[in-house]
Amino acid sequence: MRFSVATAVLVLITLPAIPGSSVERRVPAPEELRKGMESFRKVCGTCHPLEIPLDARVKPGGWETILAAMSSRGAGGGAAGLEGIGAYLDSRSLFEVKCAACHDRDRCLSRRKSRDEWLLTVKQMSLRAEGGIGSVEAATIAAYLSVVCPDEDSS
Numbered sequence: 001m002r003f004s005v006a007t008a009v010l011v012l013i014t015l016p017a018i019p020g021s022s023v024e025r026r027v028p029a030p031e032e033l034r035k036g037m038e039s040f041r042k043v044c045g046t047c048h049p050l051e052i053p054l055d056a057r058v059k060p061g062g063w064e065t066i067l068a069a070m071s072s073r074g075a076g077g078g079a080a081g082l083e084g085i086g087a088y089l090d091s092r093s094l095f096e097v098k099c100a101a102c103h104d105r106d107r108c109l110s111r112r113k114s115r116d117e118w119l120l121t122v123k124q125m126s127l128r129a130e131g132g133i134g135s136v137e138a139a140t141i142a143a144y145l146s147v148v149c150p151d152e153d154s155s
């Protein structure tokens, strides 16, 4: 029992560090990302400018450690105060890695689309992206873009 728990912990710690590994990723709901984005803007700019996390270029999978460190400094006043922030920042990092090599990460790529429309774009772009884009990654980026670059009607 003890061995398997230790192994599981080891796997959790090592996997995100392997580039291109198929880390199990859960597609976040747009609602979760929207909440996370709002909490992020409220919570993460109180001790330092929001640009500190926004410009940190943290890799996907790397936010958990940072959020734990910020939480221990009092950010969010406990784990509940940080809800959704990890999902938001992680999907943003994925977008950054897969799309921002060619596109300005802070702009809406001058398009506003629904989640389905974004998914189509991401799939078209996946041919160009470094290392391709898996289907779960594509759905995650589409959810992220549907929140930061929403269709006028759905916002």
Ligand code: HEC
Pocket (backbone or CB within 6 Å): 040, 043, 044, 045, 046, 047, 048, 052, 053, 056, 066, 067, 069, 070, 073, 074, 075, 076, 082, 085
């Ligand atoms: C209670 C104060 C406080 C709050 C709130 C806070 N931070 Fe920080 N953060 C710090 C301090 C202090 C540092 C600089 C020292 C350090 O790097 O550990 C820092 C540094 C950072 C860094 C750069 C450090 C690195 O490892 O590159 C990142 C990224 C970051 N914070 C993200 C966040 C995010 C995301 C949030 C919102 C969840 C947040 N911070 C909220 C205190 C805070």
Ligand code: HEC
Pocket (backbone or CB within 6 Å): 098, 099, 100, 101, 102, 103, 109, 111, 121, 122, 125, 126, 128, 129, 130, 133, 141
């Ligand atoms: C290797 C470079 C490269 C990467 C990586 C890349 N793109 Fe593009 N993208 C382009 C180029 C070049 C164009 C313009 C030509 C075209 O439309 O095919 C473009 C056009 C677009 C457009 C405008 C056309 C449209 O369909 O609305 C959007 C939006 C877009 N990209 C989003 C993305 C997203 C999202 C990602 C990440 C999943 C991404 N791109 C990754 C190079 C790239």
